[in-house]
Amino acid sequence: MKESMMLMVILLPVAAGILVPxxxxxxxxxxxxxxxxxxxxxxxxxxxxxxEFPEEAFTLTKFTGNLTISFKVDGMSMVFAGxxxxxxxxxxxxxxxxxxxxxxEKTFFAFYTMTYGVTLGIAxxxxxxxxxxxxxxxxxxxxxxxxxxxxxxxxLASRKYLYxxxxxxxxxxxxxxxxxxYGTTTDFxxxxxxxxxxxxxxxxxxxxxxxxxxxxxxxxxxICPFNSWLPQAGVAPTPVTALLHAVAVVKSGAFxxxxxxxxxxxxxxxxxxxxxSVVMALTMFTxxxxxxxxxxxxxxxxxxxxxxxxxxxxxxxxATLMTPLGMAGALSHMVFHAVMKIASFFCAGAVIHQxxxxxxxxxxxxxxxxxxxxxxxxxxxLGLMGVPGLAGFISKWNLASAAVESGNPLxxxxxxxxxxxxxxxxxxxxxxxxxxxxxxxxxxxxxxxGIKDPSWKMLLPLFVFSIFIVVFxxxxxPFVKFFQDVANGLH
Numbered sequence: 001m002k003e004s005m006m007l008m009v010i011l012l013p014v015a016a017g018i019l020v021p022x023x024x025x026x027x028x029x030x031x032x033x034x035x036x037x038x039x040x041x042x043x044x045x046x047x048x049x050x051x052e053f054p055e056e057a058f059t060l061t062k063f064t065g066n067l068t069i070s071f072k073v074d075g076m077s078m079v080f081a082g083x084x085x086x087x088x089x090x091x092x093x094x095x096x097x098x099x100x101x102x103x104x105e106k107t108f109f110a111f112y113t114m115t116y117g118v119t120l121g122i123a124x125x126x127x128x129x130x131x132x133x134x135x136x137x138x139x140x141x142x143x144x145x146x147x148x149x150x151x152x153x154x155x156l157a158s159r160k161y162l163y164x165x166x167x168x169x170x171x172x173x174x175x176x177x178x179x180x181x182y183g184t185t186t187d188f189x190x191x192x193x194x195x196x197x198x199x200x201x202x203x204x205x206x207x208x209x210x211x212x213x214x215x216x217x218x219x220x221x222x223i224c225p226f227n228s229w230l231p232q233a234g235v236a237p238t239p240v241t242a243l244l245h246a247v248a249v250v251k252s253g254a255f256x257x258x259x260x261x262x263x264x265x266x267x268x269x270x271x272x273x274x275x276x277s278v279v280m281a282l283t284m285f286t287x288x289x290x291x292x293x294x295x296x297x298x299x300x301x302x303x304x305x306x307x308x309x310x311x312x313x314x315x316x317x318x319a320t321l322m323t324p325l326g327m328a329g330a331l332s333h334m335v336f337h338a339v340m341k342i343a344s345f346f347c348a349g350a351v352i353h354q355x356x357x358x359x360x361x362x363x364x365x366x367x368x369x370x371x372x373x374x375x376x377x378x379x380x381x382l383g384l385m386g387v388p389g390l391a392g393f394i395s396k397w398n399l400a401s402a403a404v405e406s407g408n409p410l411x412x413x414x415x416x417x418x419x420x421x422x423x424x425x426x427x428x429x430x431x432x433x434x435x436x437x438x439x440x441x442x443x444x445x446x447x448x449x450g451i452k453d454p455s456w457k458m459l460l461p462l463f464v465f466s467i468f469i470v471v472f473x474x475x476x477x478p479f480v481k482f483f484q485d486v487a488n489g490l491h
Contacts, residue, residue, distance in 0.1 A: 006058050006071040006124050009045045010117045012038065017114035021106045028105070032096050035109055039092045039116065046085035046120065050078050057126045057187075066185050069133065072126035074188070075486030076263070076331075080255050081123035083335050087247055087342060088116050090461035094346055095239035097457040098353050102237060104148065111144045112239065119248045122255065127186040128176050128264055131256060135172070135217075138252060139165040145240040146233050157232040164219050164229045171216025172256070178209045179264050188259055190489035192266015207275035210265050214279045217260060220253030221316060222309045224286040230309060234301040238349025241301055246342035250308060254315040254334055258327065267322040280320035280410055286313035287417045291424035298360050300348050303428055304341070307384065310421055311337050317414050318399050325402035327487035332480055333395035336472050340383040340392055343465035344429075347377035350454045350462070360432055365443050367436030369451040374436045376462045381429035383469045386422050391472035396422070398480065 016038040025031040050073060057072040073081075095112065099105050118141050121134035139162065147158035179186055182202070183193040199206060215223065222230045230250070234241050243249070261270065270276055290310025297303040314337070318330030350373045351366065352358055367374040383390035386397075400418055403411040453459060472479065 004058060005045065005049050005052075006054070006073065007060060009042055009049060010071075010121045010124065012042045012045070013117035013120070014114045016042075017110045017112070017117070020110040020113065028100075031106070031109070035113060036089065036092055036096075039113065040089045042116065043085040043089055046081055049073060050082055053078075059126075063129075065180070066187075067129050067180065068127065068186075069130050070126040070187075071121075071124045071130065072188070073124065074190075075482075075490070076188075076255070076258065077124050079331055079335065079483070079486065080251070081120055083251070083338055084116070084119050084123060084247060087338065090464055091239060091243065091247070091342065094349075094458050094461045095237075097455055098237060098239055098349055101353070102148070108145065108148055108237070111141050112243070114141050115145070115243065115248055119252060122252050125188075127188060128179055128259075129186055131188075131259060132169070132172060132176055135220075135252065135256060136166075136169055138220075138249065139169070142240075142243075142249060145243070146236045148236055148240065151235065153232075153235045157229070157235050161229045161233055164226055168216040168219025168226065171212045173216075175209050175213030175216070175260065175264070178206060182206060183264070188263035190263055192262070192269060193264060194266060194269055206265070207270070207273055210260070210270060211275050211278055213260055214257060215282070217253050217256040218282075218316065220249050221257065221312045222250060222253075222286075222290075223282055223313060223316065224289050224309075227286070227290070227309045231297075231302045231305040234299070234305050238301070238345060238352060241305070242342050242345035242349065246308070246338050246345060250312050251334060251338060254312055254319075254330070257316060258319050258330060261319050261322065262327060271322045276320060276322060276408075277410055280317065280408075280414065283313040283316040283320055284410075284414050284417045286310065287317065287414075287421050291421045291428070294428040295424050297428075300351070300358055300360055300363070300432070301345070303360065303432075304345055304348060307344075307425065307428065308341060310425075311341065311384070314396070314399060314418070314421075317417075318402060321402050321406045321408065321411060323402060323406050324484065324487040325398070325405050328480065328483040329395065329398035329402045331483040331486060332398050332476075335479070336383075336391035336395045336469075339465050339468045339472065340380045343380040343462060343469065344377055344384070346458070346462055346465070347373050347380065350458050353458070354454055355451055360435065363432060363435045364439035365436070365445055365448050366451065367433070369448050370453045372453045372459055373462065374433070376466045377436075378433045379466050379469055381425075381433055383473070384429060385426045389470075389473045391469045391476070394473060394476040394480065 059070040125131035219226045294306035318326045383392040386392045
């Protein structure tokens with residue numbers, strides 16, 4: 001029964017999403033109640049599964065050899081599934097008000113809710129084949145969300161997202177084939193599954209496959225040079241871009257790379273090789289590139305998108321250290337960044353919803369008209385900068401400490417990249433805050449008359465996320481301890 005619950009939490013949101021266009025809701029409020037009930041119920045079921053922690057895997061179907069579709073809860077699953085299930089109910093609540101002005105609401109919420117279940121499929125996957133299956137499915141259910149407005153820009157953005165994602169998945173599929181041939185199993189086993197007797201003299205070939213798979217899964221994590229789809233996807237409604245940039249899509253890419261590195265190929269095989277140096281160098285370049293582009297970008301959501309590109313490679317940098325501390329740092333930033341970034345994106349979405357202003361230079365003086373939104377945006381900005389006492393400081397400290405402990409000379413360059421990124425983050429985030437609260441003596445406030453904070457449906461999620469940012473910053477020890485246990489194979 002416990003094992004079959006893992007399948008239920010994946011299928012329930014998918015079924016709820018399918019029902020949205022089919023059910024004859026008499027009022028919009030009825031649809032909201034149905035969706036929020038289903039999402040909250042599913043999140044409670046997810047936490048029930050995670051707390052019960054079923055020891056046995058649930059096998060849905062078996063193909064040939066050791067290829068199965070199966071689900072299992074381990075420490076990694078608990079981190080990612082717990083993150084998704086904690087944030088999704090608030091994201092759905094936020095979307096209700098934001099989408100009130102949009103067309104084709106039922107279609108939007110159908111795919112939005114199905115994405116919840118598909119992302120949980122990635123989190124709870126028990127082996128490489130299962131993860132790959134849901135990874136591909138995630139692309140298919142999120143493409144309609146990117147192209148929701150059906151504008152020319154949205155259609156072009158969805159095409160690029162589709163092409164990049166499918167191309168990356170093709171590279172990732174190669175790793176599945178090699179793991180099947182040269183591994184003892186396709187299941188996720190801490191330490192890796194490669195069989196030394198099968199490898200023989202094919203070490204370099206397998207290292208090349210790892211690099212290809214790293215880049216393939218890294219497409220969704222927006223690693224350079226395959227990151228241009230992410231800023232373009234900002235044309236989608238803000239609940240979608242927050243979903244793409246903070247929780248589901250990009251974190252699925254980072255999660256898949258952690259699985260690939262620590263549970264399939266194994267750090268014992270990878271550490272100290274040229275493959276480690278190549279992927280680490282890619283992440284370091286992406287960290288600096290993303291925040292550099294964010295400084296130049298004037299469009300609010302695209303600026304946050306480039307910030308996401310930079311911060312995602314923090315997680316990948318921790319993975320490329322290939323040490324327990326590196327993995328713990330990666331997991332901490334995966335969780336803490338999700339909360340900070342979804343807060344900043346939702347603040348940006350609230351501004352766009354209330355004012356139709358999308359560029360940084362249009363935000364002058366809005367801080368006094370929307371004090372709640374810009375107050376929370378300021379908090380998330382300070383967190384992303386790494387100010388002590390907030391969540392971002394903890395994860396960045398863990399990554400820097402892991403880089404020093406690794407003893408890898410290249411990792412010292414990674415520390416420099418983190419410092420440069422912190423400086424540039426302060427520039428591109430605080431520029432927005434200063435414009436909002438300190439518009440200058442010559443500012444004419446007649447242009448912002450009538451603007452105010454949004455309703456509670458938008459503000460409640462923002463206040464919850466702001467609490468998380470502070471709690472993770474001040475009381476991070478239990479969470480970091482759990483991440484370290486996962487990184488040491490204890491969960």
